[in-house]
Amino acid sequence: xxQLNFFKHNKSxxxxxxxxxxxxxxxxxxxxxxxxxxxxxxxxDNIAVVNGIERQLTLVSPGSTDYGYTNGMSQTxxxxxxxxxxxxxKLEGPNGEVFTDHVHVSSSGTEGIYLVDEAQPSSGSVILxxxxxxxxxxxxxxxxxEENGVTEGAAGGNLDPxxxxxxWNWNSGYIxxxxxxxxxxxxxxxxxxxxLEGVTKGIAYHIGGWKTIDGxxxxxxxxxxxxxxxxxxxxxxxxxxxxxxxxxxxxxxSSKNLIDFTGNNNVHKPVDGKPAAENIPGAFAFDxxxx
Amino acid sequence: xxxxxxxxxxxxxxxxxxxxxxVVTKTSPYSLIRPDYFPEITYPLENNPITKEGFExxxxxxxxxxxxxxxxxxxxxxxxxGVAFTDPQHNPSVGIxxxxxxxxxxxxxxxxxxxxxLWDGGVSHLDFVPVFxxxxxxxxxxxxHHVVYKLNKIPEYAPLxxxxxxxxxxxxxxxxxxxxxxxxxxxxxxxxxxxRVQKGEDVxxxxxxxxxAVFDQKCAACHSxxxxxxxxxxxxxxxxxFMDVGxxxxxxxxxxxxKFKVPSLRNIMLTxxxxxxxxxKTLDEVLEHYRSE
Numbered sequence: 001x002x003q004l005n006f007f008k009h010n011k012s013x014x015x016x017x018x019x020x021x022x023x024x025x026x027x028x029x030x031x032x033x034x035x036x037x038x039x040x041x042x043x044x045d046n047i048a049v050v051n052g053i054e055r056q057l058t059l060v061s062p063g064s065t066d067y068g069y070t071n072g073m074s075q076t077x078x079x080x081x082x083x084x085x086x087x088x089x090k091l092e093g094p095n096g097e098v099f100t101d102h103v104h105v106s107s108s109g110t111e112g113i114y115l116v117d118e119a120q121p122s123s124g125s126v127i128l129x130x131x132x133x134x135x136x137x138x139x140x141x142x143x144x145x146e147e148n149g150v151t152e153g154a155a156g157g158n159l160d161p162x163x164x165x166x167x168w169n170w171n172s173g174y175i176x177x178x179x180x181x182x183x184x185x186x187x188x189x190x191x192x193x194x195x196l197e198g199v200t201k202g203i204a205y206h207i208g209g210w211k212t213i214d215g216x217x218x219x220x221x222x223x224x225x226x227x228x229x230x231x232x233x234x235x236x237x238x239x240x241x242x243x244x245x246x247x248x249x250x251x252x253x254s255s256k257n258l259i260d261f262t263g264n265n266n267v268h269k270p271v272d273g274k275p276a277a278e279n280i281p282g283a284f285a286f287d288x289x290x291x
Numbered sequence: 292x293x294x295x296x297x298x299x300x301x302x303x304x305x306x307x308x309x310x311x312x313x314v315v316t317k318t319s320p321y322s323l324i325r326p327d328y329f330p331e332i333t334y335p336l337e338n339n340p341i342t343k344e345g346f347e348x349x350x351x352x353x354x355x356x357x358x359x360x361x362x363x364x365x366x367x368x369x370x371x372x373g374v375a376f377t378d379p380q381h382n383p384s385v386g387i388x389x390x391x392x393x394x395x396x397x398x399x400x401x402x403x404x405x406x407x408x409l410w411d412g413g414v415s416h417l418d419f420v421p422v423f424x425x426x427x428x429x430x431x432x433x434x435x436h437h438v439v440y441k442l443n444k445i446p447e448y449a450p451l452x453x454x455x456x457x458x459x460x461x462x463x464x465x466x467x468x469x470x471x472x473x474x475x476x477x478x479x480x481x482x483x484x485x486x487r488v489q490k491g492e493d494v495x496x497x498x499x500x501x502x503x504a505v506f507d508q509k510c511a512a513c514h515s516x517x518x519x520x521x522x523x524x525x526x527x528x529x530x531x532x533f534m535d536v537g538x539x540x541x542x543x544x545x546x547x548x549x550k551f552k553v554p555s556l557r558n559i560m561l562t563x564x565x566x567x568x569x570x571x572k573t574l575d576e577v578l579e580h581y582r583s584e
Contacts, residue, residue, distance in 0.1 A: 106338070107338075107339075107456070107465035107466055107469055108459070108465075150415060150416050150419070151415075151416060152335070152338055153335060153416055153418040153468075153469065153472070154416075154418035154419065154464060154465035154467075154468035154469055154472075155465050156463055156464075156465045160465060161419070161422055161435055161464055161465075161468075162434075162435040162436040162438070162463065162464035163436055163463075167422070167435075169414075169419065169423045169425075169426045169427075169435075170413050170414075170423060170427075170540075171413040171414075171540075172414040172415055172416060172419035172422070173415075218542055218543060218544075219543060269540070269543065270543065271543035
């Protein structure tokens with residue numbers, strides 16, 4: 001009886017249900033000529049072009065004298081560690097499609113800040129979700145963490161200073177790209193995360209610098225770059241195209257400036273990392289798309 | 292029907308008990324009060340609201356020597372509460388394995404109103420100041436990830452972290468650093484006679500006024516405002532050859548060689564020794580340096 005009364009006195013209840021249904025139907029109709037958003041994978045693959053052939057990288061233990069690579073000055077070297085941050089990913093298409101990856105920093109984690117680590121192959125795969133349906137043929141991204149990575153305060157996730165191995169405590173901020181290895185021409189004495197003090201022939205390039213101080217020579221070393229695809233990546237619900245980007249470690253030392261491993265090979269501050277930082281955009285390239 | 296009612300009552304209980312748990316994990320806010328003659332607060336408090344639980348946890352961490360490699364050096368070793376969080380005993384301060392540091396432990400006060408920290412201003416957010424000291428080989432010599440590992444192993448910390456940051460299940464570095472910041476943010480120096488005069492509660496004596504006149508003429512260009520610093524980096528003529536490059540390390544600017552941050556003069560009678568390397572033991576020596584320059 002009570003129940004009956006409830007409905008009797010609540011005619012507006014039915015109206016609400018009806019209106020809600022109506023709204024749903026209208027929105028369904030609107031959406032019907034538009035496809036639902038989907039995912040897209042951006043794959044960052046670290047390679048070295050040796051004798052014109054793209055090869056996957058081989059990491060060796062610190063101190064190894066097994067030199068598998070040659071820089072632009074015919075100096076041989078090997079690699080212990082390669083890590084870099086990718087942030088601010090933006091995708092664009094020929095018909096006005098735009099997707100800007102959301103970047104958020106907090107103590108519980110980070111969004112839109114990716115740490116690619118050669119020692120962890122899965123870290124090179126960035127899956128962007130909720131990308132508006134459409135065709136995309138251009139990507140823009142930044143290598144390095146912008147100043148808001150510092151001004152937001154101590155952060156978790158990929159920016160956790162305890163685990164990321166990319167934090168400069170003396171000049172607080174994040175290293176954009178960290179490379180360590182050995183070269184036959186290095187006199188040694190370098191320090192790093194893996195290339196420690198006793199290691200002979202070490203080379204360490206900790207490339208960073210995110211802060212602009214007016215009127216000083218403070219070096220901003222983050223690099224933002226864009227690449228156009230020769231084909232289009234088609235995104236919609238149910239499709240997950242993969243855009244394959246490559247980073248050529250040889251070009252990190254030669255694309256714009258020739259890096260000489262005999263000197264300035266223990267890089268730990270922004271100004272020292274500037275020449276190698278300027279090589280970063282030239283070391284990345286668009287390779288192909290798996291639709 | 293009865294069963295349905297029973298179920299409904301059961302469900303209500305569950306909902307209520309959930310609510311009760313939330314009440315238990317609620318934090319009690321603390322406020323940071325800025326005297327109106329102070330500079331603006333620079334710390335983004337909205338990202339790290341200060342609570343009683345966070346402050347107490349930060350205080351415990353600040354005083355815990357387990358944050359150092361050999362469990363011997365807490366933040367409070369070199370930032371001693373009774374002397375405005377400076378180090379009165381050592382010159383410069385002593386870190387792990389009794390190593391002598393290179394710079395004089397600076398006062399910790401009014402951190403909420405500053406935007407660059409340490410003598411060279413290299414750290415531009417308060418949260419990251421402890422990382423410098425923890426990872427400095429001559430200070431606490433630890434690695435941040437290992438401090439976090441140790442804290443997760445110490446049973447007393449888990450409930451304190453959960454109370455300060457409801458909802459977390461493991462201790463990670465951002466929570467540790469934010470708790471220490473909460474403690475440091477509330478170390479506000481605003482109860483000196485200068486402050487009472489600013490608030491109109493007291494007046495300077497005749498000799499204090501004489502001192503103020505000299506200070507305003509000779510010192511206040513750099514030691515300006517309510518915090519007695521213009522936040523700039525200056526070379527005050529201590530050396531011709533620099534053992535410590537100072538600000539140049541950060542700015543990479545040759546003209547910054549040997550420059551250090553202008554320190555606040557609050558609590559100055561308590562914060563001996565003086566200068567970035569603690570070379571002067573008394574204020575008289577400091578004044579003599581400036582007098583003879």
